[in-house]
Structure formats: C-alpha cells, structure tokens
Amino acid sequence: MPANTTMTPWDRVTVARHPQRPRALDFVGDLCDDFIELHGDRQLSDDRALIGGVATFRGRSIMVLGNQKGRNTRENLERNFGMARPQGYRKALRLMRHAEKFRLPLINFIDIPGADPGPTSEEHGQAMAIADNIHALADLEVPTIAIVIGEGGSGGALALGVADRVLMLENSVYTVASPEASASILWKDATQAPAAAAAMRITAPELLDFELIDAIIAESPPAHEDTAKAIAATGDAIEQHLSELEDVLAGEYGLQTLLDLRYQKYRKIGRWQETSKP
Amino acid sequence: MREIFRRQPKFRPTSGGDDGRLQVPDDLWVKCPKCQELSYTKEHLRALRVCHRCGYHYRIPAIDRIAMLADEDSFTEWDNELRTADPLGFRVGDESYQDKAVSTASKAGIPEAVVSGLLAIGGRPLAVVVTDFAFMGASMGSVYGEKLTRACERAVEREIPLLTVSCSGGARMQEGLFSLLQMAKTTTALTRLGHARLPHFSLLTDPCYGGVTASYATVADVVMAEPGARIGFAGPRVIEQVTRQKLPEGFQTAEFLLEHGLIDTVVPRGDLLTTLAILIDFYQNARNPRPARETAPAELAHSTANGTSDAG
Ligand SMILES: [Zn+2]
Numbered sequence: 001m002p003a004n005t006t007m008t009p010w011d012r013v014t015v016a017r018h019p020q021r022p023r024a025l026d027f028v029g030d031l032c033d034d035f036i037e038l039h040g041d042r043q044l045s046d047d048r049a050l051i052g053g054v055a056t057f058r059g060r061s062i063m064v065l066g067n068q069k070g071r072n073t074r075e076n077l078e079r080n081f082g083m084a085r086p087q088g089y090r091k092a093l094r095l096m097r098h099a100e101k102f103r104l105p106l107i108n109f110i111d112i113p114g115a116d117p118g119p120t121s122e123e124h125g126q127a128m129a130i131a132d133n134i135h136a137l138a139d140l141e142v143p144t145i146a147i148v149i150g151e152g153g154s155g156g157a158l159a160l161g162v163a164d165r166v167l168m169l170e171n172s173v174y175t176v177a178s179p180e181a182s183a184s185i186l187w188k189d190a191t192q193a194p195a196a197a198a199a200m201r202i203t204a205p206e207l208l209d210f211e212l213i214d215a216i217i218a219e220s221p222p223a224h225e226d227t228a229k230a231i232a233a234t235g236d237a238i239e240q241h242l243s244e245l246e247d248v249l250a251g252e253y254g255l256q257t258l259l260d261l262r263y264q265k266y267r268k269i270g271r272w273q274e275t276s277k278p
Numbered sequence: 279m280r281e282i283f284r285r286q287p288k289f290r291p292t293s294g295g296d297d298g299r300l301q302v303p304d305d306l307w308v309k310c311p312k313c314q315e316l317s318y319t320k321e322h323l324r325a326l327r328v329c330h331r332c333g334y335h336y337r338i339p340a341i342d343r344i345a346m347l348a349d350e351d352s353f354t355e356w357d358n359e360l361r362t363a364d365p366l367g368f369r370v371g372d373e374s375y376q377d378k379a380v381s382t383a384s385k386a387g388i389p390e391a392v393v394s395g396l397l398a399i400g401g402r403p404l405a406v407v408v409t410d411f412a413f414m415g416a417s418m419g420s421v422y423g424e425k426l427t428r429a430c431e432r433a434v435e436r437e438i439p440l441l442t443v444s445c446s447g448g449a450r451m452q453e454g455l456f457s458l459l460q461m462a463k464t465t466t467a468l469t470r471l472g473h474a475r476l477p478h479f480s481l482l483t484d485p486c487y488g489g490v491t492a493s494y495a496t497v498a499d500v501v502m503a504e505p506g507a508r509i510g511f512a513g514p515r516v517i518e519q520v521t522r523q524k525l526p527e528g529f530q531t532a533e534f535l536l537e538h539g540l541i542d543t544v545v546p547r548g549d550l551l552t553t554l555a556i557l558i559d560f561y562q563n564a565r566n567p568r569p570a571r572e573t574a575p576a577e578l579a580h581s582t583a584n585g586t587s588d589a590g
Pocket residue numbers: 310311312313314315329330331332333334
C-alpha cells in the first residue's frame with residue numbers, strides 16, 4: 001500500500017465519506033448467502049439507518065448488524081444519512097439477544113457519522129439506547145467482530161463497536177467527535193477540520209499503534225475504486241478472526257475465556273500517570 | 279469543617295463562580311443563578327445549596343457531595359494519585375493538553391474530574407464515584423475511566439453497592455478515541471458488579487451529556503436525577519443547529535426524562551441520603567437477609583458540606 005502512505009488524515013476522511021464507498025449491505029450481499037433482513041424494534045418503528053439479519057457466511061450461520069448510509073439524496077433521506085435512532089439501537093439489541101439465543105457469531109459493520117441528534121431521538125432516549133447496547137455487548141455470549149468500514153462516529157458507532165475483535169478498513173476513520181465538531185469545539189473554528197483530523201489521531205494506522213483496534217484491512221486501491229477487492233479482503237479478515245474466536249470457544253471453559261478476554265481487552269484501555277501516593 | 283477536609287486541605291471547596299458554583303464560603307450572601315434570590319450563606323448551606331425560593335439545585339463540587347452523604351470520618355479516598363497523561367501529544371495553538379490539565383487542576387483544586395472512594399451512610403458501606411464539573415467540564419478521559427473501573431472492582435471485592443454521581447460535558451476530546459472507549463471500559467466493568475448481584479445506583483446531576491449519559495450512568499439498576507438537572511445525549515446547541523428551532527422550555531430536564539420513561543425517579547437533594555439508605559438496605563436484604571443497620575433511614579440527616587456543627 002505505498003500509495004496510501006502519502007494520504008493525510010483529512011484525505012482519509014474524504015475517502016471514508018466517499019459516496020461510492022461500499023455500504024454495509026454491499027458487504028453483506030457479497031460476503032453472505034441467504035441474508036434475511038429482520039426489521040423493527042417491536043416498540044416504535046423500523047430504523048432504516050441500522051440494518052440487521054441472519055445470514056450464512058462461508059458456511060457459518062451468523063447475525064449481521066450494520067449502519068446503512070445511502071448513495072444519493074433519495075437513499076440518504078430514507079437512511080437518515082446513516083444516523084441511527086433509538087429504535088435502530090433497540091432493534092440491534094433485540095437481534096443481539098437473538099444471536100445469543102441461537103449462538104450466532106455477531107458481525108457488525110460500522111459506518112455512521114454519528115447517532116441521530118434530533119429532539120425526537122432525545123425524547124426516545126438516544127443516550128439510554130446506546131448505553132444499553134454497549135452494556136449488552138460487554139458480555140454477550142457469542143463471538144463478536146466489529147468492522148469500521150467508513151466513518152466510526154462517536155457513541156453512535158460504539159453502540160455496535162464493543163467486540164472481541166475491532167477491525168478497520170485502511171481508509172476508514174474512528175472518531176470521538178467528527179473533525180468538524182472537534183475543530184469548532186477545540187479550535188473554535190470549523191474550518192480547522194483538517195488540522196483536527198490530524199491532531200485527533202483518527203486513522204486506522206494510528207489507532208492500531210495505540211492498540212485501540214486489533215487489525216487493519218488493506219485497501220489497495222481505496223474501496224470505492226475496487227469495491228470487490230476491498231470486500232473480499234474484509235471477508236478474509238472476518239474468517240481469520242472468527243476462526244480464532246471459535247478456537248477460544250472450543251477450548252475448556254471456552255465461553256468464560258472468551259468473556260474474560262473481552263473484559264481484559266477493555267479493562268486496559270487508557271493512558272494515565274501515577275504520582276507517588278500522598 | 280468535616281474531618282476529610284482537614285486531612286486533605288487541597289480538597290477545600292473551590293470558589294470558581296462561572297457556572298453557579300458557590301461564590302462563598304467567605305461571602306455572607308449567595309445569589310441564586312436562576313431566580314436571583316439572595317440567601318444567607320449559612321441558611322443556604324443548611325439547605326444543601328438548594329434555593330429556598332425556586333428550588334434550584336446549585337452545582338456542587340464532588341467533595342461537597344461526598345461530605346453531604348458520608349458519615350463523619352467515614353470517607354477514604356481511592357486512587358488520588360492518578361493523573362492525566364497525554365496519549366495523543368495533543369495541543370491547540372500554544373497550549374498542550376498536559377499544560378491545560380495542570381493549570382485546570384490548580385484552578386479547580388482537584389487533580390482530575392472524578393473523586394472516588396469508600397464511605398458509609400448510617401454505617402452502610404458504599405463505593406462512590408463523583409464527578410466534578412470544575413475539572414474540564416467533568417469530561418470522561420482515561421483517569422475518569424480507570425478510577426470508575428477500580429471502584430467497580432473494589433465494590434465487587436468488598437461486596438458493597440456502587441453509587442455514581444455524574445455531571446459531564448461528555449468526552450475528553452483531547453484524548454481522542456481513548457476517551458470514547460472509556461464508555462466501553464466503564465460499562466464493561468459494571469458487568470462484574472451485575473454478575474455479583476450488587477446494585478449500581480446512579481444519580482444524574484446538572485448538566486449530564488454525551489458519553490457519560492450514553493454509557494455507565496444510565497445502565498444503572500436505579501437511575502435517579504436531581505430536580506431540574508439537564509440530561510441528554512446531544513447538547514441543546516447541537517440540536518438547535520440541526521433543527522434550526524428553539525427547543526421548548528423544560529426540554530431535557532430531569533422531569534422531562536421522567537415523563538418520557540427514561541429514568542427511574544427524581545430525588546431532591548434533601549431526600550438523597552434517606553433514599554440511598556433505603557435502597558442499600560433493600561438490595562442487601564434481597565441478597566442476604568440480615569437485621570437492620572445502626573441508623574434507620576428515616577433518622578438520617580444530610581450534613582451540610584461546610585460543617586455539621588454550625589447550629590447557629
Ligand atoms: Zn432560586
């Protein structure tokens with residue numbers, strides 16, 4: 001991937017948001033057989049910005065969840081620009097429990113600018129819906145893999161992003177706040193977004209260095225230029241990591257080991273200093 | 279002044295006045311930021327810093343909250359030696375994150391946005407984690423996450439409940455994804471408490487937004503809020519930018535959340551101690567029935583943060 005080493009963080013943001021970049025349903029369509037989409041949260045509605053369903057992946061029965069962006073204005077209006085609402089997260093939670101019941105590994109495709117920030121989503125408990133999903137994923141009793149395929153936008157991404165393995169496509173980004181929001185909050189100037197993109201360390205290679213993600217899926221060329229190749233590489237990465245997790249599960253005390261490893265993975269995240277005790 | 283403050287003089291209540299925090303202790307009067315009513319300071323402290331006219335609950339420093347709850351001399355602080363690191367090498371203009379953290383700590387009088395420890399309520403031991411808005415808007419960074427995680431683990435070891443009292447502006451942006459992932463870390467830590475069937479009580483205080491509301495603070499077994507506290511995922515300014523409309527009066531208040539089914543109860547500050555004592559006894563009894571503790575819930579009284587002995 002020598003071509004990509006010259007890309008700035010802002011270049012990657014642009015690529016991660018490219019309208020022709022493959023979407024969650026493109027990955028599912030190419031990688032899975034017999035996908036049956038399962039709709040609705042059983043309370044309010046069906047959120048089209050977050051899709052889920054059962055599928056067969058290289059011989060295995062799995063559950064997939066994904067943030068779904070559109071490709072044009074009409075699709076984006078239908079998909080709310082990929083910004084999930086509480087009813088989307090509650091559908092996801094329902095399907096996580098479904099996965100647990102039937103021992104289906106969970107594969108989550110993350111591509112979200114941020115959770116929907118509208119007043120109706122607040123009324124419906126956006127924060128609580130996200131929190132419940134993080135809580136459920138923390139000790140969900142199946143192997144879990146999350147893949148950032150485009151934008152990993154803040155808490156809205158983390159609601160699908162707590163997993164045994166967190167992978168990123170090479171040109172995806174994963175942010176605590178979008179570069180534009182970071183720039184307006186910290187630089188008091190939204191036009192500083194490219195500088196913020198660099199300072200916030202949002203690219204896959206930087207996050208791998210920090211050990212905040214587990215692996216990078218190469219894009220050569222960028223996924224919108226050769227979609228089939230990027231998706232196939234993603235499939236191989238899923239298969240590799242899923243096999244490793246299945247091996248853990250097959251061992252003695254397999255499920256407990258899987259959950260302990262997940263606990264330890266999150267337990268150690270953070271950097272601090274310790275002064276001498278007073 | 280209670281014993282904990284005498285032993286740890288750096289924890290004296292601060293006098294930063296930007297956000298409705300107390301301008302005293304030295305002033306004779308305080309002015310309510312909501313209704314402008316003046317209160318005599320001693321009365322104000324005895325009322326637990328709640329406006330006697332409009333009921334406004336002043337924002338209070340973490341140590342004052344702890345002092346209001348803890349039995350005399352019962353508080354032991356945990357992990358006070360943890361300090362912010364600078365994982366991203368972050369700077370805006372001339373100021374590095376490290377410099378900002380150090381100058382904030384000296385201004386706010388606390389080393390980080392969280393104070394945690396062990397205290398007792400009428401003899402009932404409780405692990406507590408309390409945030410302080412004066413330290414970078416109580417944003418959640420690595421120290422915050424680690425202190426909360428350790429408090430969960432110690433609560434499990436000691437088989438005691440956990441109380442979190444949270445206000446927060448959201449993520450500690452300067453720590454980038456390290457900050458976001460504290461949501462996962464803290465929520466994951468809570469699963470151990472849950473597996474041990476130990477309760478987590480969460481009190482949301484003004485203002486509580488972003489990653490804190492969207493993680494550990496709202497997955498508690500009992501989610502409480504102080505009257506009037508503003509609580510949400512997106513802040514009002516962000517929402518107004520999206521909708522280009524003014525938000526209605528009372529949007530995102532504790533009472534609004536209660537009406538929309540998003541929290542369990544609204545607890546006025548004066549009722550918190552009794553409510554906690556009842557809850558602790560209830561879940562303790564559910565785990566392992568045993569006789570009542572030394573002080574019945576109804577006999578407990580909040581102490582004022584600045585002293586229990588100022589009877590006149
Ligand atoms: Zn007032």
